[in-house]
Structure formats: structure tokens, C-alpha cells
Amino acid sequence: MLLEQFANLDIKAEPITGFNEPKVSSIPVREQVKMICMSKMVAALERWPEDSDCQIVMVSDTLVADPEDINTSLGQPDDEVSALSMLSHLSGRIHSVWTATSLLVNGEIAADLSGQEENEVLVPDGKKAWIWVERALVEIEELDAHALDDLIHSQSWKGKAGGYDLAGAMSEYAHLVEGGEEVVLGISTICIETLHEIIGANPNE
Secondary structure (H helix, E strand, O other): OHHHHOOOOOOOOOOOOOOOOOOOOOOOHHHHHHHHHHHHHHHHHHOOOOOOOOOEEEEEEEEEEEOOEEEEEEOOOOOHHHHHHHHHHHOOOEEEEEEEEEEEEEOOOOOOOOOOHHHEEOOOOOEEEEEEEEEEEEEEOOOOHHHHHHHHHOOOOOOOHHHOOOOOHHHHOEEEEEOOHHHHHOOOHHHHHHHHHHHOOOOOO
């Protein structure tokens, strides 16, 4: 759905190679995800060649907060055992999902975004950057042995914060309580709106 909104753009998705994610803890998950996204933004800037044809770079990070501790995030499971532990911990509970997304834009095409000043980040070389942090609330139903077995064997936990993918197998067992689905899937809804503004597109057309 998101990519369909930007069908007129030449989009390339790739990991930031060689990036060492900072280890952050003992602070609210909201601040943890922002710090990680900021680090990704700096790494992306360092890899943005001056002669590149790329006009816009987007980086994002998502963390699932432990429903028992606002300063603890549930990372990506290492194996089936850790995935099972995370899913069991989230079973029958409502938890927060925090996503931070940064938009880096070539200064020549950046629009003057009114009302976004508090989100603007100073970057060098005539580029502009903004960062947004958003939260969604997700409720997961009580997961019995059959549901847990289904989720583990689906492999949808791989590479997913909290051990689940709301757009995958978990869609049968979870629903949004508050916020946008995009936030849970890993991108700020405000960032999407801002990108539409920059490129002059209307998401409702």
C-alpha cells in the first residue's frame, strides 16, 4: 500500500552496511528508538555520495516496549527459543510499539515545511533532515500452544522486534488499539505525510 502511493518514484531499499547499532538502555524506549534512528541517519549521511542521483533518503527503527517496563525494549529474537519467550511474554497484553523515522532531503528540492521546525535536525552539505517518533498500541490475544506453534513455525518472527510481524502470521492474533499500522510495520505516518508534501503528491488521489 505504501509503495503504491509512491509508484512514480524510483525507490531503492538497502541496509546500512557496517552500521553498529548503539546499545541504549535505562531510558524510556521512546528515547532509545530515537537515538538509534539518529545514529542510522548519521551513518546514511556518511554514505551519501555528493555526486549521487538520490534525492531523498529515509531511515527508520522500531522497538517493542516491554509491557512491564517502559525502559526495556524487546529486540529481535536470536532463535526459536527466544522468539517463544517474547511471544509468551506479550500474550494477552497490550504493549507499545515505538517507531522513529528520519527523512534526509537534498536541499535543492526540500520544501519549507511549516510546523515541522521542532522535528528538524541540523545536517551539513546543504541537506535537510527531520525525525519523528510515534507510538502505536497493540493488543495480542491469549496465545495457546497451537497459536504459539503456528507463530514459531511461520518463521515470521525472524528479524522482527518483539518476535512478530503484524502484517504476517500475527495478524490472526493481534489488533491495533491506538495509532497507525504503519508505525507498527516500521515507518512514521507523519513522515509519510511529509514525503507527500515534499514531492507534491496527494495520498488521497
